[in-house]
Amino acid sequence: MNDHSRDEQHDESDLEQLRQRIDHIDSELIRLISERAQCAQVVARVKLAEDPQALFYRPEREAQVLKRVMALNPGPLPGEELARLFREMMSACLALEQPIRVAYLGPEGTFTQQAALKHFGDSAVDVPLPAIDEVFREVEAGSAHYGVVPVENSTEGVVNNTLDSFMDTSLRICGEVVLRIHHHLLVGENTRRDRVSRIYSHAQSLAQCRKWLDAHYPHAERVAVSSNAEAARLVRSEWHSAAIAGDMAARRYELEHLAEKIEDLPDNSTRFLIIGNHDVPPSGEDKTSLVAAMRNQPGALHDLLEPFHRHRIDMTRLESRPSRHGVWNYVFFIDFKGHQDDPLVRAALEEVRLRAAEIRVLGSYPVGVL
Ligand SMILES: O=C(O)C(=O)C[C@]1(C(=O)O)C=C[C@@H](O)C=C1
Numbered sequence: 001m002n003d004h005s006r007d008e009q010h011d012e013s014d015l016e017q018l019r020q021r022i023d024h025i026d027s028e029l030i031r032l033i034s035e036r037a038q039c040a041q042v043v044a045r046v047k048l049a050e051d052p053q054a055l056f057y058r059p060e061r062e063a064q065v066l067k068r069v070m071a072l073n074p075g076p077l078p079g080e081e082l083a084r085l086f087r088e089m090m091s092a093c094l095a096l097e098q099p100i101r102v103a104y105l106g107p108e109g110t111f112t113q114q115a116a117l118k119h120f121g122d123s124a125v126d127v128p129l130p131a132i133d134e135v136f137r138e139v140e141a142g143s144a145h146y147g148v149v150p151v152e153n154s155t156e157g158v159v160n161n162t163l164d165s166f167m168d169t170s171l172r173i174c175g176e177v178v179l180r181i182h183h184h185l186l187v188g189e190n191t192r193r194d195r196v197s198r199i200y201s202h203a204q205s206l207a208q209c210r211k212w213l214d215a216h217y218p219h220a221e222r223v224a225v226s227s228n229a230e231a232a233r234l235v236r237s238e239w240h241s242a243a244i245a246g247d248m249a250a251r252r253y254e255l256e257h258l259a260e261k262i263e264d265l266p267d268n269s270t271r272f273l274i275i276g277n278h279d280v281p282p283s284g285e286d287k288t289s290l291v292a293a294m295r296n297q298p299g300a301l302h303d304l305l306e307p308f309h310r311h312r313i314d315m316t317r318l319e320s321r322p323s324r325h326g327v328w329n330y331v332f333f334i335d336f337k338g339h340q341d342d343p344l345v346r347a348a349l350e351e352v353r354l355r356a357a358e359i360r361v362l363g364s365y366p367v368g369v370l
Helices: 003-050 059-072 079-097 111-120 132-140 160-167 203-208 210-216 228-235 247-252 300-310 343-355
Strands: 101-105 125-129 146-153 172-180 184-187 198-202 221-225 241-245 256-259 269-276 286-293 315-322 330-337 358-366
Touching: 003 079, 059 079, 059 172, 059 358, 101 111, 101 132, 111 125, 111 146, 111 172, 111 247, 111 269, 125 132, 132 146, 132 160, 132 269, 146 160, 160 315, 160 330, 184 228, 184 247, 198 203, 198 228, 203 210, 203 221, 203 241, 221 228, 228 241, 228 247, 241 247, 286 343, 300 315, 300 330, 300 343, 343 358
Parallel strands: 101 125, 101 146, 172 358, 198 221, 198 241
Antiparallel strands: 146 269, 172 269, 184 241, 184 256, 286 330, 286 358, 315 330
């Protein structure tokens, strides 16, 4: 036997032993995961015994579980990867308690679907809808338990349709998800790559890739469509067209990548909100969103914001939108750190309430974990 074959023999028996060890660990994991799932079934019975209208999905608890997993992670897997595995496990446990229907801005393959999967995991039933206000309506009508809508992009700013939908709804914000957005130039398999004369995408995505397009496809016609996924669907059958969309759409419509990560700003990300019809208890690290209409007098905005400053509440966002009632009236969307049940936040809110013409807390919810 030469050295080489002895080495191989050694490797093979090592491999065999390692695989036995992995089998043993997997058996343990199966036992533990099943025990966890049984525990979730008991949790469901306890919840139902307390309240026939019990809420099964508990965003504050899920945030705590995921943060704990990341804090306990000994490696070598990155914390986010381990949390992702637990995300799926909780998703499956929740589905045992109650299958959750989640409506999102579709069609299939949008970044919003990716955000919904990131937040709820694979076991939630997802329902694609063609417009943001339809997502609101579906949740209001109770046909979906929760909805996922985009609210702001780091390069392009707010999604006005989402903010406007919050003006006329009694739904609450139950969570947020932030997604890194990577755009790719995608084509169908029959496309002549050197003959791309038209590029489809959502207007925001075209804007987010403007410089790259100017440099690489200055003469191609840019066509804005209703979503990136719709762009991906269209180019399947067009030989001279490409789409700008993400991985989810590329997979869904079986497209090839002509160029990857073509967004102009490398840390391009979009924030999505989870909407539902109940308040969420504190998780320990929360945000609150509200909408306020100002009195029509000088210094009104300063007066409105002053209590936040005095109570040292960290405001993370301020957007104004034209009010739908009365010409030239504006409403303000304000996000800040903290939960509406925190004594400090409650004190600030009481003062703000006295100074505004109208305020509505849209929800307190856990800061996005993954
Ligand atoms: O703790 C609960 O309330 C559960 O229902 C259990 C569990 C879990 O699997 O850990 C499942 C679903 C909830 O959204 C939160 C957590």
